[in-house]
Amino acid sequence: MQPLTNEQVARYGVEPGWRYAFEREVRWSDLDGFSHVNHCAHFGWFEDARNGYLEALGFPLVDADVPGPVIKETSCSYERSLSFRSPFLVTARTKWFGTTSFQMEYAIWSDGLIARGFAIAVWLRSRDSQKFPLPDSLCAAMAADGAQPRQSLVPGGAAKT
Amino acid sequence: MQPLTNEQVARYGVEPGWRYAFEREVRWSDLDGFSHVNHCAHFGWFEDARNGYLEALGFPLVDADVPGPVIKETSCSYERSLSFRSPFLVTARTKWFGTTSFQMEYAIWSDGLIARGFAIAVWLRSRDSQKFPLPDSLCAAMAADGAQPRQSLVPGGAAKT
Amino acid sequence: MQPLTNEQVARYGVEPGWRYAFEREVRWSDLDGFSHVNHCAHFGWFEDARNGYLEALGFPLVDADVPGPVIKETSCSYERSLSFRSPFLVTARTKWFGTTSFQMEYAIWSDGLIARGFAIAVWLRSRDSQKFPLPDSLCAAMAADGAQPRQSLVPGGAAKT
Amino acid sequence: MQPLTNEQVARYGVEPGWRYAFEREVRWSDLDGFSHVNHCAHFGWFEDARNGYLEALGFPLVDADVPGPVIKETSCSYERSLSFRSPFLVTARTKWFGTTSFQMEYAIWSDGLIARGFAIAVWLRSRDSQKFPLPDSLCAAMAADGAQPRQSLVPGGAAKT
Numbered sequence: 001m002q003p004l005t006n007e008q009v010a011r012y013g014v015e016p017g018w019r020y021a022f023e024r025e026v027r028w029s030d031l032d033g034f035s036h037v038n039h040c041a042h043f044g045w046f047e048d049a050r051n052g053y054l055e056a057l058g059f060p061l062v063d064a065d066v067p068g069p070v071i072k073e074t075s076c077s078y079e080r081s082l083s084f085r086s087p088f089l090v091t092a093r094t095k096w097f098g099t100t101s102f103q104m105e106y107a108i109w110s111d112g113l114i115a116r117g118f119a120i121a122v123w124l125r126s127r128d129s130q131k132f133p134l135p136d137s138l139c140a141a142m143a144a145d146g147a148q149p150r151q152s153l154v155p156g157g158a159a160k161t
Numbered sequence: 162m163q164p165l166t167n168e169q170v171a172r173y174g175v176e177p178g179w180r181y182a183f184e185r186e187v188r189w190s191d192l193d194g195f196s197h198v199n200h201c202a203h204f205g206w207f208e209d210a211r212n213g214y215l216e217a218l219g220f221p222l223v224d225a226d227v228p229g230p231v232i233k234e235t236s237c238s239y240e241r242s243l244s245f246r247s248p249f250l251v252t253a254r255t256k257w258f259g260t261t262s263f264q265m266e267y268a269i270w271s272d273g274l275i276a277r278g279f280a281i282a283v284w285l286r287s288r289d290s291q292k293f294p295l296p297d298s299l300c301a302a303m304a305a306d307g308a309q310p311r312q313s314l315v316p317g318g319a320a321k322t
Numbered sequence: 323m324q325p326l327t328n329e330q331v332a333r334y335g336v337e338p339g340w341r342y343a344f345e346r347e348v349r350w351s352d353l354d355g356f357s358h359v360n361h362c363a364h365f366g367w368f369e370d371a372r373n374g375y376l377e378a379l380g381f382p383l384v385d386a387d388v389p390g391p392v393i394k395e396t397s398c399s400y401e402r403s404l405s406f407r408s409p410f411l412v413t414a415r416t417k418w419f420g421t422t423s424f425q426m427e428y429a430i431w432s433d434g435l436i437a438r439g440f441a442i443a444v445w446l447r448s449r450d451s452q453k454f455p456l457p458d459s460l461c462a463a464m465a466a467d468g469a470q471p472r473q474s475l476v477p478g479g480a481a482k483t
Numbered sequence: 484m485q486p487l488t489n490e491q492v493a494r495y496g497v498e499p500g501w502r503y504a505f506e507r508e509v510r511w512s513d514l515d516g517f518s519h520v521n522h523c524a525h526f527g528w529f530e531d532a533r534n535g536y537l538e539a540l541g542f543p544l545v546d547a548d549v550p551g552p553v554i555k556e557t558s559c560s561y562e563r564s565l566s567f568r569s570p571f572l573v574t575a576r577t578k579w580f581g582t583t584s585f586q587m588e589y590a591i592w593s594d595g596l597i598a599r600g601f602a603i604a605v606w607l608r609s610r611d612s613q614k615f616p617l618p619d620s621l622c623a624a625m626a627a628d629g630a631q632p633r634q635s636l637v638p639g640g641a642a643k644t
Contacts, residue, residue: 027530031354039232044201061511064195194515209350393522395561
């Protein structure tokens, strides 16, 4: 895990509660025709964050024969735009984990919040699209990063996804 | 408007209720390292749908000095993956329109539903990030496509965005 | 092969000598921060042209276990820029074919020439990076499209690549 | 300028003669369907190198009203492929400068040479596509980085571009 430093918290205006983070700079190819970062670019940064975060927890993307995260749904809400060469920070964490799926939360920071995103991912073997249970050690690492088991979030507590 | 034809409805397995549509084919550059369409590609297709739809309603993207749609939030949920060269259909419609914002819904079809997306857009002049009221003729065109005025969707009916 | 029609020749201002062609329109995501098509977009169009052209000749991209084209070098020269929503035509043909490699030429047309590109591709099995001879039927199809055997282009005529 | 360090030279296997350099890592979005870096990604890295290099020489991209580099032609030749998460180094330098144009050379390094590219850029005001002479201070900075005035490269020495 590349843990967020106090210097990064101050520099990018990050809210408390994030550990995994990396720095980037807006590329020319991230811009749209009005010279703002295109809203699709954020999903690419979230993807890098998810891959880096899972690798930091011991589960790098390997190949299509090894189960890994496949996005079931994702969203982003945008607070402010970024311009060319702006430095920014990407943060990621797990919100909850179930039996075969988990939800991640992402944020982009530059002088405070730029955008916030979510994704629900299923643990899937890409080759044959078969679902697998999340490995125990992955769940333990997510819990250590602050994630909740999903059943604890659902009224009645019995739901499993 | 490029209206959905009966032939397209049958060919792509489209649910009723959509009018605006266009056909595409999966490009090599849409694929990720496991040979599936990357989940970010869908947001690019939705962007093309939004631009084409608004142009069809009489409001093409012009330049940074003319108000147009800026994405405030967007989401996508994925049902099935697409592979290289798969033909697919993109559909778009407006769900609601408020004073300065509106919500669009999108779907991707290929032998039935592939993915469904939403976006809330604000009517903004890009040059100075100033919000503008949605033009009456745009609201009328959205209503003619089945969209609801937003206040009619909110309990009490007085909310404006 | 999707052969170039007389209507396309007239509409896009195409020079004689091209057969394979398809039409496109500039996407919002093709633009850079100055509202011109980014010069990288052309290489994506050339890629689509190469894949479509080879499929038209009977050699679609299949998977990493089947030999196919891998780019060894490529170039593009730009005559004029394209703006948002501009319709354009992409053309492709083979210049020469050798033992395990061939050269393709591409062009983009919209009111005359927009850009011209070249690529030398090697016939490679992606899984293990092993080179294979170009299939005879592929060479025959390229020759039928006007391509020259490479040795006929080289002084002495003995060179093979 | 972010000058190449001895540590980088050793780590990435860089040939002598380069000064400007930056490090990157292969992103998931750089891969094609066969899990290799797509050959288009290199042009995006070269673009970042050109922008960063010119900024380092005192000429950052500003806006469409200020003359800057517009690509007239570009090429890349590929030695080896890169896979997911591979770290690599991008280097850039100027080969020659003329009256209104210059040629840059780029290379990608990871355990030796991965790819090499060139681009001829024209100094253009994007708003109205008007050419401008290269500023003297830019030429001086390019010369200090090892670039040749173009006329010195041409037989007779009188050519100007």
